[in-house]
Each structure stands twice: as structure tokens, then as C-alpha cells.
Amino acid sequence: xxxxxxxxxxxxPMTGNRMDSGDxxxxxxxxxxxxxxxxxxxxxxxxxxxxxxxxxVAIVCKSLLGKAHTVMAEGGIAASMGNVYPDDNWRVHFRxxxxxxxxxxxxxxxxxxxxxxxxxxxxxxxxxxxxxxTPEGLISQRDFGGHKYARLAHVGDRTGLxxxxxxxxxxxxxxxDVFMECTVTDIFKDGDAVAGAxxxxxxxxxxxxxxxxxxxxxxxxxxxxxxxxSNSWEYTGDxxxxxxxxxxxxxxxxxxxxHPTGMVWPPSVKGILVTESVRGDGGALKNSEGNRFxxxxxxxxxxxxxxxxxxEAEGWYADKKNNRRPPELLPRDEVARAINSEIKAGRGSxxxxxxxxxASRRDADFIKRRLPSMYHQFKELADxxxxxxxxxxxxxxxxxxxxxxxxxxxxxxxxxxLYAAGEVAGGMHGSNRLGxxxxxxxxxxxRRAGESAAAYxxxxxxxxxxxxxxxxxxxARTALAPFAIENGGExxxxxxxxxxxxxxxxxxxxxxxxxxxESLEEIQKLKDRATRLSVEGHRQYNPGWHLAIDLTNxxxxxxxxxxxxxxxxxxxxxxxxxxxxxxxxxWGQVNLVLxxxxxxxxxxxxxxxxxxxxMPDDLRExxxx
Amino acid sequence: xxxxLRLRVWRGDRSGGQLGDYSVPVEEGEVVLDAxxxxxxxxxxxxxxxxxxxxxKCGSCSAEINGRPRLMCMTRxxxxxxxxxxxxxxxxxxxxxxxLVTDVSFNYEKAKQVPAxxxxxxxPDGKRRMMQVDVERGQEFRKCIECFLCQNVCHVxxxxxxxxxxFAGPRHFLRYAELDMHPLDTHDRRKLAQDVAGLGMxxxxxxxxxxxxxxxHITDNAIIPMKERVVDRKFDPVTWxxxxxxxxxxxxxx
Numbered sequence: 001x002x003x004x005x006x007x008x009x010x011x012x013p014m015t016g017n018r019m020d021s022g023d024x025x026x027x028x029x030x031x032x033x034x035x036x037x038x039x040x041x042x043x044x045x046x047x048x049x050x051x052x053x054x055x056x057v058a059i060v061c062k063s064l065l066g067k068a069h070t071v072m073a074e075g076g077i078a079a080s081m082g083n084v085y086p087d088d089n090w091r092v093h094f095r096x097x098x099x100x101x102x103x104x105x106x107x108x109x110x111x112x113x114x115x116x117x118x119x120x121x122x123x124x125x126x127x128x129x130x131x132x133x134t135p136e137g138l139i140s141q142r143d144f145g146g147h148k149y150a151r152l153a154h155v156g157d158r159t160g161l162x163x164x165x166x167x168x169x170x171x172x173x174x175x176x177d178v179f180m181e182c183t184v185t186d187i188f189k190d191g192d193a194v195a196g197a198x199x200x201x202x203x204x205x206x207x208x209x210x211x212x213x214x215x216x217x218x219x220x221x222x223x224x225x226x227x228x229x230s231n232s233w234e235y236t237g238d239x240x241x242x243x244x245x246x247x248x249x250x251x252x253x254x255x256x257x258x259h260p261t262g263m264v265w266p267p268s269v270k271g272i273l274v275t276e277s278v279r280g281d282g283g284a285l286k287n288s289e290g291n292r293f294x295x296x297x298x299x300x301x302x303x304x305x306x307x308x309x310x311x312e313a314e315g316w317y318a319d320k321k322n323n324r325r326p327p328e329l330l331p332r333d334e335v336a337r338a339i340n341s342e343i344k345a346g347r348g349s350x351x352x353x354x355x356x357x358x359a360s361r362r363d364a365d366f367i368k369r370r371l372p373s374m375y376h377q378f379k380e381l382a383d384x385x386x387x388x389x390x391x392x393x394x395x396x397x398x399x400x401x402x403x404x405x406x407x408x409x410x411x412x413x414x415x416x417x418l419y420a421a422g423e424v425a426g427g428m429h430g431s432n433r434l435g436x437x438x439x440x441x442x443x444x445x446x447r448r449a450g451e452s453a454a455a456y457x458x459x460x461x462x463x464x465x466x467x468x469x470x471x472x473x474x475x476a477r478t479a480l481a482p483f484a485i486e487n488g489g490e491x492x493x494x495x496x497x498x499x500x501x502x503x504x505x506x507x508x509x510x511x512x513x514x515x516x517x518e519s520l521e522e523i524q525k526l527k528d529r530a531t532r533l534s535v536e537g538h539r540q541y542n543p544g545w546h547l548a549i550d551l552t553n554x555x556x557x558x559x560x561x562x563x564x565x566x567x568x569x570x571x572x573x574x575x576x577x578x579x580x581x582x583x584x585x586x587w588g589q590v591n592l593v594l595x596x597x598x599x600x601x602x603x604x605x606x607x608x609x610x611x612x613x614x615m616p617d618d619l620r621e622x623x624x625x
Numbered sequence: 626x627x628x629x630l631r632l633r634v635w636r637g638d639r640s641g642g643q644l645g646d647y648s649v650p651v652e653e654g655e656v657v658l659d660a661x662x663x664x665x666x667x668x669x670x671x672x673x674x675x676x677x678x679x680x681x682k683c684g685s686c687s688a689e690i691n692g693r694p695r696l697m698c699m700t701r702x703x704x705x706x707x708x709x710x711x712x713x714x715x716x717x718x719x720x721x722x723x724x725l726v727t728d729v730s731f732n733y734e735k736a737k738q739v740p741a742x743x744x745x746x747x748x749p750d751g752k753r754r755m756m757q758v759d760v761e762r763g764q765e766f767r768k769c770i771e772c773f774l775c776q777n778v779c780h781v782x783x784x785x786x787x788x789x790x791x792f793a794g795p796r797h798f799l800r801y802a803e804l805d806m807h808p809l810d811t812h813d814r815r816k817l818a819q820d821v822a823g824l825g826m827x828x829x830x831x832x833x834x835x836x837x838x839x840x841x842h843i844t845d846n847a848i849i850p851m852k853e854r855v856v857d858r859k860f861d862p863v864t865w866x867x868x869x870x871x872x873x874x875x876x877x878x879x
Contacts, residue, residue, distance in 0.1 A: 068677075071683045127741070133755060133756060133760060137757075140757075165769075169741060172736055232676075266652075268652070268655040268659045272680045373682065376681070377680060381699070493666035497666070536669075538671075540722075541722055
């Protein structure tokens with residue numbers, strides 16, 4: 001974009017900021033070895049690891065420290081510590097994870113994840129986390145969907161808060177530099193390799209340049225592109241888009257997780273998460289006729305391990321050895337589809353959800369102790385007492401399985417110096433993520449990314465990539481473009497709303513070719529409109545301007561989702577096609593890889609097929625049981 | 626059902642500002658933050674406000690609503706009459722950046738002064754054992770979502786900028802208490818709580834406890850016990866004698 005003419009010593013017409021660049025750019029400038037973008041679980045863990053490996057590290061995050069999306073995680077951290085079931089071990093966890101992802105996961109990531117998660121949890125305890133305990137004093141572990149054994153380390157239903165606070169306090173005690181309320185808009189390269197990043201301070205609107213040969217993306221997900229979502233304003237796919245623009249690739253973008261249980265009423269809270277722990281701790285799903293409908297939706301794939309009668313499911317709560325698991329604890333994709341079908345068949349609750357009932361099984365004390373924030377949330381926001389009456393719940397956009405294609409061991413993308421960890425990375429969860437595997441993913445791969453990034457920088461010795469002055473100038477112009485359109489421009493809030501409508505309507509839980517084609521046309525129209533975004537006011541803490549910048553990221557990510565969803569002609573995990581209702585073995589061997597030619601936002605994304613990495617025989621045997 | 630809400634919102638920055646009057650359509654079941662968002666999306670695109678989770682879990686959207694410090698996402702419009710004007714102003718104890726956004730860096734600076742936890746070695750099997758009853762005290766304090774409403778109402782700093790240097794505030798007293806009650810921590814921070822964090826300046830008026838959206842008993846369960854522990858350390862004759870004959874608290878003072 002070049003709405004503003006380029007002259008030396010030029011100042012921006014509205015802000016007076018210098019627009020020229022070069023060694024003396026007039027911009028604040030910092031030098032680091034590793035810049036971590038994002039301060040959720042993955043970002044903090046990556047920064048700690050890079051710091052421990054001797055690197056000079058900065059964390060750059062859009063919100064205040066401690067407010068990232070990890071704080072909202074409720075249920076727990078999956079790790080086969082075997083504290084409740086000594087039979088549990090990494091192989092069982094690995095197998096559950098792969099089956100939950102319908103075997104599309106990167107096997108090596110799933111293996112590393114299962115092997116390393118227990119130590120990562122114990123490490124949190126070392127840094128001050130206070131998990132709930134077993135009667136023997138060990139870290140307690142709770143049941144969750146898709147996990148064979150009770151496996152989630154937890155603190156009531158606020159595990160994410162405990163995790164982020166622990167990591168935050170540890171990072172602060174190490175003296176790691178944190179740039180809060182600072183948003184990265186560009187990553188610079190020198191030739192093929194990363195050279196640094198460009199950001200603006202939300203508070204002042206002024207720019208910052210980071211000279212750094214390694215950047216770790218830990219920016220989370222994309223949920224804010226959907227109308228009904230459990231995600232916050234930050235989830236605009238920044239890291240996904242930055243990776244594409246920098247020349248890296250995305251995989252699995254067609255797989256978007258709709259969490260089965262979000263609040264549905266009142267409208268103001270529609271989409272807010274209702275933790276899977278409610279079901280793990282005994283909650284049953286019922287339709288308007290009072291039936292536990294999940295028994296009608298047990299897929300062949302999970303038949304052998306799922307109770308097929310209410311009696312057996314009831315028996316499981318007391319005797320887990322001799323009864324199979326209730327179908328409420330099937331993986332999230334199965335439960336979300338089932339709820340969707342019940343609502344469509346007219347058996348929904350008054351406000352368009354289904355009923356989730358824990359009051360009939362557990363007493364008030366148990367519920368308040370195990371699910372304090374759910375109790376609080378329903379009481380305060382919906383006037384519902386969950387210890388006495390059922391909740392109304394329905395699917396909500398929660399998580400994107402897709403993300404940056406990385407090397408399983410090092411988390412490096414195809415761009416030297418660019419790493420990704422956590423939700424922004426792809427591969428680990430295949431077509432569907434199991435509950436509890438996200439927090440462990442953040443810790444395991446956050447640490448690996450931080451260590452690899454530090455090692456990469458050490459390997460460079462004194463030959464560091466340098467930022468090209470013209471790139472800095474261009475980044476500044478691009479960021480300021482919305483101020484240059486004076487009258488009659490598009491309102492970013494309106495475009496965001498329209499995009500959310502398109503994605504919810506046409507690229508939601510159940511998809512079909514015509515609708516996906518229509519969505520791509522609509523996204524293109526929105527991209528065109530977004531070239532004329534304008535914002536009111538000035539640069540100081542201006543959410544309208546911030547959204548205008550985020551919108552370009554959202555649009556490109558949505559295009560990736562829709563394009564991959566149209567291409568994958570089967571139903572698997574978080575991707576369900578009305579016109580291709582079953583899984584297809586040949587598609588089960590394929591990843592869809594998305595790239596952006598020349599890093600140009602206005603160009604359409606490219607898509608190619610790539611065969612899945614092959615699992616070695618010793619791991620494959622685990623699935624023959 | 627829906628109605629037009631009369632909303633007054635403080636607009637301005639460090640150099641000053643004033644209340645702006647708006648009329649915003651709202652729906653049944655909405656909270657103050659919904660009204661602020663609608664105002665932002667339709668009438669005031671540059672209205673500065675912090676928020677993240679919109680579910681009372683992240684503590685970002687603290688403000689003063691009709692003078693009361695609250696989270697905007699947890700304040701329901703049905704708590705007010707439809708004819709009532711709702712006034713939203715930024716929290717008062719911290720300097721304004723713009724509109725409803727304030728500079729809360731005071732809290733982050735104070736957090737840096739608290740030495741981290743340092744636990745005893747692990748058990749031979751690589752794990753640690755703590756009883757639920759022993760972790761529960763600390764768990765109550767770790768429910769803190771860092772909304773800083775307790776800091777905002779604390780009269781030691783609310784209208785006394787000069788006290789900020791020597792006083793860390795209730796949020797950080799929670800942290801000291803949590804660490805002091807950790808079953809396996811090896812540090813003794815009592816001197817620090819008194820000297821650096823200014824625990825003695827608190828005269829337990831419980832304003833902090835009243836505004837805590839998490840319902841943490843800040844005064845009764847954290848500050849008062851912490852004050853007692855500090856006093857024990859200084860004046861308890863047994864402790865005093867112990868220190869003279871070389872029998873000390875097994876923890877290391879930091």
C-alpha cells in the first residue's frame with residue numbers, strides 16, 4: 001500500500017511521526033537474540049527456555065502481561081503422570097491423542113508431547129503452581145473427553161489462570177524484558193532469514209523496531225473471525241498471517257474446533273466457554289425430551305470403548321474398571337456434531353442449545369468445589385444456579401487445529417529463524433484436539449521452540465541478518481494507511497462483523513461446496529473493502545486503528561480456512577462436509593499446505609497436497625490393539 | 626426487552642477530559658461492557674477500553690461504574706433501572722492513558738520486588754507431596770485475576786500518590802501471604818513484606834475485600850495472618866531467644 005508519498009524527512013500528516021528510516025529511523029529500536037510474540041502459555045514458556053539457554057529475550061504481547069487467552073483455559077493439563085491410574089503412561093496418551101485427531105496428527109509431535117508433558121507439569125509446580133491434590137498428596141488428575149485415564153492436572157476449573165500466573169511470575173523473576181500492549185505487524189527478513197520485527201505501542205501508537213535473528217510466534221488462534229466464539233479480541237490469527245507473509249506455510253487450516261459446550265443465553269454471553277470438566281465430573285447432556293442423546297451418536301470408531309447404555313455409563317462413575325466411558329466424554333468433534341444435530345432436529349432447549357445437567361448427579365458442595373468459576377459464571381451472568389438446574393449449552397468456536405507447519409523437534413518453520421509454538425503451530429492435534437492437550441502442548445513445544453531459537457542464534461556467531469531500511473519504511477506506511485483515507489472509508493468494526501457472519505454461516509460446523517465457494521467470494525469482497533479502511537481519531541490507544549490492522553490478518557486466515565475446507569472432500573475431526581459425510585482413507589494420508597506467493601496480502605493463497613509423515617512400526621503397533 | 630441506554634463515558638487523556646453523553650441501544654441480559662462495545666463499534670471507533678475474556682476471568686476491564694469499582698463484563702444492565710444513566714469512568718488510583726484505559730504499571734513494578742518461590746528438593750520418585758488442606762490457603766489467593774480493583778480502592782494509595790513508593794498494596798500482600806503459606810517454600814519474606822511492601826501501612830479497613838470480584842477474603846485470610854506472622858518474627862520472645870541461641874526458622878530470609 002502506498003497511499004502516502006515517499007520523501008526523506010517526511011512526517012506523518014496526522015501524527016507528526018517521522019516517516020523516513022535507515023540507521024536513524026526516528027523509531028525506538030531494540031536488539032535481542034530472540035523475540036517471542038505472545039505472552040500466553042507457549043510464549044512465556046518459550047521465553048523462559050530461550051533465557052535459560054543464554055539468549056537475550058524479549059516478549060512482545062498485545063495485552064497486559066497475564067491476560068492472554070491461556071488465562072481462560074479451565075479444565076486442566078493432560079499429562080500421563082499416573083497419579084490416579086498407575087497404568088497410564090506416554091504410550092496411552094500418545095494413542096489417545098492420535099485417535100482423537102483421527103490419525104492426521106504429526107506422529108512425532110504427538111509422541112514428544114506425550115513423553116514430555118509430565119515433566120513440564122512438575123516444572124510448573126517447582127515454579128509455584130498449586131495444583132489440586134490426590135489423597136496421597138500427589139497432583140490430582142481428572143477425567144476428560146477422549147482420554148482413556150483420568151489425566152488432567154488441574155486447579156478447580158481455573159487451571160489456565162494458575163498456569164499463566166506461574167509462568168508470568170517465573171519469567172518476571174528471571175528478569176525477562178516484556179513489551180506489553182505492543183503489537184507486531186511485520187517480520188523482517190535479510191535474504192531468506194529472519195532479521196527482526198516491527199511493532200507499535202498501543203498506548204502511544206508509536207513504532208518499535210526489534211533487531212533479532214530469531215522470532216518465536218506464540219500468538220494463539222483465530223476464533224475472533226467467528227460470531228459465536230469462546231475467544232477474546234486478541235484471537236485474530238496474527239501469527240498465522242505473519243508466518244504466511246514471511247514465507248512460511250500453514251497446514252490443517254480446515255480443522256476448526258467447535259467446543260460442544262458454550263453458553264447460549266443471554267445473548268451477551270453467547271459462546272463463553274463451559275468447561276468439559278462439567279462432563280468429566282459427571283454432567284450429562286440431555287435434549288428437550290429429557291433423553292441422553294449422546295447414546296445415539298457413538299461412532300463405529302469409538303464403539304468398543306464407549307458405554308452403550310445409560311446403566312453402564314452410570315456404573316462408570318463408581319467403577320471405571322468394569323464399565324466403559326459415558327458417550328458424553330467422546331472427543332469434542334463428535335459431541336459438537338451431535339448437539340448440532342439435536343438442535344437442528346428441533347429437540348433443543350428454549351434458547352437454542354441443549355441441556356447440560358450436573359445438578360442431578362452431584363451435590364452442591366461438590367459442584368462449587370470442583371467447578372467454582374462455572375458456578376459463578378452462570379449465577380452472575382445468566383441467573384442460573386447450576387447446583388440446582390441444568391445449563392443450556394451449544395457449540396462455540398474454540399480452537400484452530402491448523403497452524404504454521406513446523407519441524408516436530410525444533411518448531412522451526414520453513415523460514416530460518418522463524419519458530420511457532422502453541423495454537424499458532426499446526427500438526428500436533430491433527431483434525432481434532434483433545435481437551436487438556438492444549439495446555440500441555442503450550443508447555444512442551446513452547447520450551448522446545450525457545451531452546452531451538454536460542455541454539456539457532458548461537459550458531460550464527462557474529463554474522464547476523466540485518467534489517468533493510470526500506471522494509472522498515474514500508475512497514476510504517478502500511479500500518480498507518482488507515483489514517484490516510486479521510487472520508488467515506490470503511491468502518492473496521494463493520495467489516496469484522498460481516499466477516500464473522502460469513503464464517504459462521506458458510507464455514508461453520510457443517511460445510512458444503514456451494515457455501516464454501518460463496519464464502520470465498522464473500523471474503524474476496526471483504527478484502528477489497530478492507531483496502532479502503534479508515535479510522536477516526538489519532539494513534540494514541542485507538543482500538544479502531546488496532547482492529548483495522550488485525551483485520552488484514554483475519555481476512556487472510558479466513559481465506560485459508562475456507563480454501564482448505566473446500567479442497568478436503570471428506571469429513572474428519574473438526575471438518576464436516578454435508579456433501580462428503582464420511583472419512584476417506586486416501587484423504588487420511590494428506591495434509592493441505594497453504595502459502596502466500598511473494599508474501600503479498602492481496603494475492604490469493606496457494607494450496608498444495610503433501611503426504612503425511614509416516615509413523616515408525618513400533619508406534620504403529622500401539623494401534624493394532 | 627431492548628431499550629436505549631443513557632451512557633456517560635469519560636473521554637480524555639493525561640491532559641484532561643470530560644464525560645461524554647451517549648445513547649446506546651441495549652438488549653436483555655447484557656452487561657456494561659456490551660454497551661461500551663456497541664458504542665465503540667457504532668459511534669466512537671476510537672474509544673479506548675481494555676478487555677479480553679468478557680467472562681470475569683482475566684481482570685482487564687476494570688472501571689468505576691456510577692462511582693463503584695467493578696469489572697464491566699460482570700456488571701449487568703439489569704442491576705440498574707432502564708431510566709437510569711450509567712456513568713463509566715476510569716479507575717482513579719492509576720494515571721489515565723486514554724478514556725477508560727489507565728497506566729497500571731505500578732502493579733507490575735511492585736510484582737518484580739517479590740522474590741520467587743524456591744521449593745525443597747523433590748521426593749526420590751521425582752514428585753512432590755502436599756496435602757489438599759495445605760495448598761487450599763494459597764489456592765484462595767491464587768484465584769486473583771489481577772484486575773487491580775483492590776489496589777484502586779485502597780485508601781493508602783487512592784488519593785496519596787506519595788505512598789506508592791513504599792506501599793505495594795493488597796494484591797501483593799496476597800502474594801506474600803500465598804508464598805508464606807506455601808507448604809514447601811524455603812524463603813522467609815516476612816521482613817520484606819514489612820519493610821519493602823509496606824504491610825504495616827495497611828490499617829485493615831477491608832475496602833479491598835469488598836471490591837474483589839473473586840470474593841477472596843483479602844483482609845481476613847491474607848493481610849491479618851501476614852501481619853501476625855511479621856509481628857511473631859519481631860516480637861515473639863521464643864523466636865527472639867531462638868535467634869540468639871542459633872535455632873532459627875528453617876527458611877532463609879530474603
